[in-house]
Amino acid sequence: MPTLYNQADKNTWLTWIYITGFLVFVIGVGYVFAGAMGNSTILYIAVAFSVFMSLGSYWWSDKLVLAMSSAKPLDHENGREIYHLVENLCVTAGLPMPKIYIINDSSPNAFATGRDAEHGVICLTTGIVDKLEKAELEGVIAHELSHIGNKDMLLSTVIVILVGFVALMADWFRSWAFFGGDDDNGSGPFRIAMIVLALVLSILAPIAAMLMQLAISRKREFLADADGALLTRYPEGLARALEKISADPKPLAEANRATAHLFIANPFRGKNVSKLFMTHPPIEERVAALRGIKL
Numbered sequence: 001m002p003t004l005y006n007q008a009d010k011n012t013w014l015t016w017i018y019i020t021g022f023l024v025f026v027i028g029v030g031y032v033f034a035g036a037m038g039n040s041t042i043l044y045i046a047v048a049f050s051v052f053m054s055l056g057s058y059w060w061s062d063k064l065v066l067a068m069s070s071a072k073p074l075d076h077e078n079g080r081e082i083y084h085l086v087e088n089l090c091v092t093a094g095l096p097m098p099k100i101y102i103i104n105d106s107s108p109n110a111f112a113t114g115r116d117a118e119h120g121v122i123c124l125t126t127g128i129v130d131k132l133e134k135a136e137l138e139g140v141i142a143h144e145l146s147h148i149g150n151k152d153m154l155l156s157t158v159i160v161i162l163v164g165f166v167a168l169m170a171d172w173f174r175s176w177a178f179f180g181g182d183d184d185n186g187s188g189p190f191r192i193a194m195i196v197l198a199l200v201l202s203i204l205a206p207i208a209a210m211l212m213q214l215a216i217s218r219k220r221e222f223l224a225d226a227d228g229a230l231l232t233r234y235p236e237g238l239a240r241a242l243e244k245i246s247a248d249p250k251p252l253a254e255a256n257r258a259t260a261h262l263f264i265a266n267p268f269r270g271k272n273v274s275k276l277f278m279t280h281p282p283i284e285e286r287v288a289a290l291r292g293i294k295l
Helices: 008-037 041-068 080-093 126-131 134-149 152-180 189-232 235-247 283-291
Strands: 099-103 110-113 121-125
Touching: 008 041, 008 189, 041 110, 041 121, 080 099, 080 134, 080 189, 099 126, 110 134, 121 126, 121 134, 126 134, 134 152, 134 189, 134 235, 152 189, 189 235, 189 283, 235 283
Parallel strands: 099 121
Antiparallel strands: 110 121
């Protein structure tokens, strides 16, 4: 069974596989778009941007996610209880102390980010701090530390940046195709084929990237729930926390589609969503799994 202690290495090489695959994918899409537009410069731009975005997603994705979420650092003086909870769990998990950030929002939620344990970040909303009991908050923090310990947050935050870039490329090409297409480069069979292929890619690539993002997120949540329960030795705390979070009707104001899968629970509070497009497993399934753990 995968646990906190054997998953980190797997997620590290998975991250580099995704980054390498993204490089190849963007270069391939750049080739198709260049053929469709009759302009080889597009290919060179795609190569340069894919290299920059791949490296940037590794080194700076955590900072981008924190900025997108309007998160602010929590100083020790104003968050002593939270600091002590995190410190105690870090000792149990054998992890270095992460930075702690706060989002000023009454909706209860949390996420972890950072490229490795030495650069880990736990982000909590003011709502989750105010509305959960100590044992419940401890369960949430343990869940997020598990993401850090097995490097889920590296994989997830890298995918945020890469999926966003794929969507940006698709939007850009569709704009060109419908509003700025240039017919001066000829309309031979090869270019027509490239235009058709580029249009298909511009529609399907963001959908495929999003589905991959969501599938990865759902799988990681179950593992982090189990590892969080092992850290606290009290699965009921996290189970009750998830129930309270899901029962809260207020959506998270700073949430967006790119970062939604990072949070411990769906920040949009959507109810009528197909499982295929859900950012998280159903809370009922997660709670049942937690309450079925035998310690």
